[in-house]
Amino acid sequence: MLMVNVLAVAAGLLMGLCKMWKPHIMVISGRAVMGFYCGLTSGLVPMYIGEIAPKAYRGALGTLHQLAIVTGILISQVAGLDFVLGNDDMWPLLLGLSGAPAVLQSFLLPLCPESPRYLYIVLGKEQEARTSLCRLKGPCDTTSDLEEMRREKEEADKEARVSILSLVVSSVYRQQLFVALMMHLSQQLSGINAIFYYSTAIFAQAGVSQPVYATIGVGVINTIFTMVSVALVDKAGRRTLTLIGLGGMCCSAIAMTVGLGFQSQFPWMSYVSMSAIFLFVSFFEIGPGPIPWFIVAELFSQGPRPAAIALAGCCNWTSNFIVGMTFPYIQVWLGCYVFILFAALLFCFTVFTYLRVPETKGKTFEEIADVFQKGRKKPAQIPKDDAELQQLKSSTDA
DSSP, rough: OOOTHHHHHHHHHHHHHHGOOOOHHHHHHHHHHHHHHHHHHHHHHHHHHHHHHHHHTTTHHHHHHHHHHHHHHHHHHHHEEEEEEESSSTTHHHGGGHHHHHHHHHHHHGSSOOHHHHHIIIOOHHHHHHHHHHHOOSSOOOHHHHHHHHHHHHHTTOOOOOOOOHHHHHHHTTHHHHHHHHHHHHHHHHSSSHHHHHHHHHHHHHTOHHHHHHHHHHHHHHHHHHHHHHHHHHHHHHHHHHHHHHHHHHHHHHHHHHHHHHHHTTTTHHHHHHHHHHHHHHHHHHHHTTTHHHHHHHHHHHTHHHHHHHHHHHHHHHHHHHHHHHHHHHHHHGGGGHHHHHHHHHHHHHHHHHHOOOOOOOHHHHHHHHHHHHHOOOOOOOOOHHHHHHHHHHHHOO
């Protein structure tokens, strides 16, 4: 995490100093470098949090990652107003400031301890892992934590190192991988980024006179309900909140379609559309927004975890890109009924979550792995009587 901050700082400088050369080339280059940085950190941060967090607070601490993201979105929305930095003179500074958090993190991250699970399971440094646990928890008995890591290390040592390719073709992790990828697809194919990227145009279509401020309102709602998720995720559970979030988004998408479809006949329907957009964002941040980022780290043991997070992150950003690029064309094609498509997808994801996603709240990584092992067929064993007959026959032949 410390090393990749170089990418964010470089990207910020390219965009902030873009007027010194060819602005369009500098900005595109800066955005490309920042994209690499975002892709790396979106995997590294949840993995680190998942490894250092106590199981009782793993959900809340994992959701803080999403809270930081939505807070950054809100700050950027406010900073992008015309009278702040979103004008012809100050826009390079606005883009350049995107590298500032990486500078701050470069000073603060050395104060954070290394992941004890990484130290013990991957590097085999038990004493360093014990020291790291004490830094995280304060003076305490680390025996139970180290024992859990020891068991996980024993299982990991029995397996070959898991690459992305071997993870994809392996039948051992197929169920976990399918759940992880579907969770990330449900986040992006829900249509949430269609709201974030094109909210100003959507609010204008709904008849809002100042759509920019309505978009900032979406950012405020986004932040508030992520805080609600932080408070609820370790009480209500990941599966429950995801079901509530997806189901609520599905109903909101239908209400949004009704509002946009009938607002030409009934002017008050514009309020229905606006309310549906706010509810859509609220339900997203209750579950489908934050939970996929950290549940992947819970579903996999230390060995396949990095590869799984990398694959899930790639799936997330790819679907994000597809939705962002295709939504304007789908909107032209379907008009005010565009969110019916997302409502249908959300219904399918809700059913999938109900049928296939297990609850991970309060469980150790070993217990979560056992949930998937239960549904897997065990290799056939030779019955005891047949084994004895085989042994007797061998003795007679001898």
